[in-house]
Amino acid sequence: MAKRLQIIILCLLLITIVSGCSDKADTEEEETAIPVMVAKAVEGSLGGENKLIGTIEARTDVTIIPEVTGRLKEILVKEGDWVEEGTPLARLDQEIYQHQIDQASAGLLSARENTQSNIARAQTGVEQARQQYQKASEALAELQNRYDQGENVTEENIKQARDQAELAALSLQDAEKSLHAANEAGAAQVRQAQTSYELAQRDLGNTMIKAPVSGRIVSLTPSIGDMVSPQLGFGRIVDSKELDVTFSITEAQLSMVKEGQNLTVAIGSLGKEVEGKVLLVTSATNPQTRTFTVKIAITNEEDLIKPGMMAEIALEDPQELKGVVIPTEALKEEDGKKLVYVVQENRASLREVEVIDSSTLKTVVKSGVKAGELVVFRGQYELEDQALVRFQIKEGE
Incomplete structure (x- = not known):
């Protein structure tokens, strides 16, 4: 009888152990990875907020005006021709x-x-x-x-x-x-x-109409036999070798630009960057927009850049605070602390960061995150420290 009782107790112990192991295995199998979006932290500042869009203009854009009235007898050039200053363009009846x-x-x-x-x-x-x-x-x-x-x-x-x-x-x-x-x-x-x-x-x-400046003939208005006069333009000459880019800046950006300063000008439509020099910073604001006008001179030796194209510059603020840049939406606040989740080996580690500059889209931190680390900016409110995650990197990172 006693022997039978011992066998029964031993069986119950075995069942309890096997059941416990099974529960532990089930628990491990139940932990699932939480999907999140991450962005790579980079060194920098909020300088991207000072990117400006401007318009490219020909420094020389001249209407050809006949000096006298007369009937057009001969046209010596065609649209698209490059002419030097003083080149004969057309001849009027001289009688x-x-x-x-x-x-x-x-x-x-x-x-x-x-x-x-x-x-x-x-x-x-x-x-x-x-x-x-x-x-x-x-x-x-x-x-x-x-x-x-x-x-x-x-x-x-x-x-x-x-x-x-x-x-x-x-x-x-x-x-x-x-x-x-x-x-x-x-x-x-x-x-x-x-x-x-x-x-x-x-x-x-003056019955011989001549080029007032050097440049390319972009338009010729009259035809042979037409009457021309000083009141009617004969055509236009544009010198696209020397171009200006015109931007508008705010009062806050005024200290970032000085006449004679060298700036890099990006022409997005060409995928090209050229060096430019600031020619002019107006001393008075536009009363309608409350902005200042900046003109930057660029050269166009290959004649690829055309007047009317858009250009971009990025102004660098000497007072900008530099550190590690992360998405502003990655931040969460608890008990007055700024926190972010950093993904390492598919685990989200909760860290406290020191914020030194911030805007709507970007935040600069001094500590807590290193450049190159992956910061969760979407899905972080579903996480806990060391949570298992399945992440997708922000496009373009």
Whole structure:
């Protein structure tokens, strides 16, 4: 009986042990991995918040304006041609301007001839007046000598001779004034005629439309036979070798940009980066946008960059706080502490971090996370410390 009892107790113990082992195995089998999204922590700052989008513009974009009105007779270039400053582009009908040259030339010749004639006439008048004055002066001197010698000459004779001499002197003065006036008037007439002739020559020369600057012909408006004038543009020249990128910055970003500063300009549509130099930072804000305008000069030696394209720059704030950057949504707060989950070997480790800078999307931490570690930013509220996880890395990491 006692032996049977011992066998029964031994069987019960065996059953209890086997049952316990089975429960433990079942518990281990029941732990499942929690799905989470992670992002790789990187060294840096919130500088990405200072990325700006601007527009590329040609520094030289000139409308070709004819200097004179006329009918277009010949076009010497086509759209897309590169031209140097002063290159002939088109020719207008010159007939009316040649006629003006002929008229102006005749007018100049007539002015010169009239001036010479008037001066010669005035010079003759001066010579005649001088001779009359000389005769009157000699007659007065002779009478005065005879009077002094006691000859039959009265004081009345002396007075009359003196009056004649004075009148002759006045006539000489008038003649000399007339000569001076003839010289002045003639010179003015010739100058006016000369100016008219030079203007006519200039207008004739301006019937050849020339490139005002070096650049590429991007448009030609009229056709042969059309009337063109200074009021109607003939076309446009753009020099795309020297380009400017125009950005708008806020007052807070003003300290990050200085004239002469070198900046990297990214042209997304080309997948290309070029170096640029800040040409201008306006000293006054746009009253509508309350922003400042920045112009950055870039070169376009390969002629791949086109005016109108968009460009991007990233401004670096010298006062930015640098550390390890993680997604802001990765943070959770407990008892006033900032916490994150870091995944290592498929386990989520809860760590306390020290935040030194933060924005809506990104947070910079000083300690608690190292660059390169994987930080949970989605699904963390389902976790506990050392929880088993199945993670997916954020796209682009």
